[in-house]
Amino acid sequence: xxxxxxxxxxxxxxxxxxxxxxxxxxxxxxxxxxxxxxxxxxxxxxxxxxxxxxxxxxxxxxxxxxxxxxxxxxxxxxxxxxxxxxxxxxxxxxxxxxxxxxxxxxxxxxxxxxxxxxxxxxxxxxxxxxxxxxxxxxxxxxxxxxxxxxxxxxxxxxx
Numbered sequence: 225x226x227x228x229x230x231x232x233x234x235x236x237x238x239x240x241x242x243x244x245x246x247x248x249x250x251x252x253x254x255x256x257x258x259x260x261x262x263x264x265x266x267x268x269x270x271x272x273x274x275x276x277x278x279x280x281x282x283x284x285x286x287x288x289x290x291x292x293x294x295x296x297x298x299x300x301x302x303x304x305x306x307x308x309x310x311x312x313x314x315x316x317x318x319x320x321x322x323x324x325x326x327x328x329x330x331x332x333x334x335x336x337x338x339x340x341x342x343x344x345x346x347x348x349x350x351x352x353x354x355x356x357x358x359x360x361x362x363x364x365x366x367x368x369x370x371x372x373x374x375x376x377x378x379x380x381x382x383x
Contacts, residue, residue: 225253226251226307227253227254227255227305227307228251228252229297229300229308229309229310230244230245230255230256230257230258230310231260231300231309232259233259233260233265234257235265235267235268235274235352236268236269236369236373237277238369238373239367239368239369240312240314240347241312243343244310244341244343245285248341249285249288252308255285255289256288256289256291256306257278259271259274260292260294261292261294271292273376275291277373281373297309298329298332298333302335302336306336308336308337308339309326309336309337309339310338310341311325311338311340311341312340312341313340314348314349315348322338322340326340346367350368355368359380360381
């Protein structure tokens with residue numbers, strides 16, 4: 225059985241993330257979407273809220289499992305019987321960071337491969353930080369995130 229892990233903070237999950245999940249799940253028998261706490265980021269949503277949003281937006285994908293990750297991604301991947309890390313590349317600006325992470329992960333565990341997927345062109349500019357800024361300023365998010373996420377963002381910024 226081929227298992228891959230798609231780690232990320234998903235703060236919040238976007239249609240770009242969902243696009244990658246849909247395509248990665250067709251390549252692997254099982255895809256684990258691992259929602260992470262990133263100590264270098266201050267999330268808008270709690271880890272529980274982010275896991276809930278990811279679960280709700282992927283509930284119809286039979287071979288997708290949503291989980292929480294803490295610690296090193298390579299340790300999580302190994303502990304869950306996976307051999308591949310999925311990462312998204314929207315633009316060249318993502319490449320340098322993602323390449324460094326992939327090489328560091330390979331140094332930590334040479335048995336784990338990183339596979340990069342590019343989102344559909346319509347999502348190539350969608351970034352969670354931009355989504356939060358647009359939501360905070362009352363802009364339109366239609367087509368960028370699921371309706372569920374739009375509601376969650378409205379609730380966050382109305383309080």
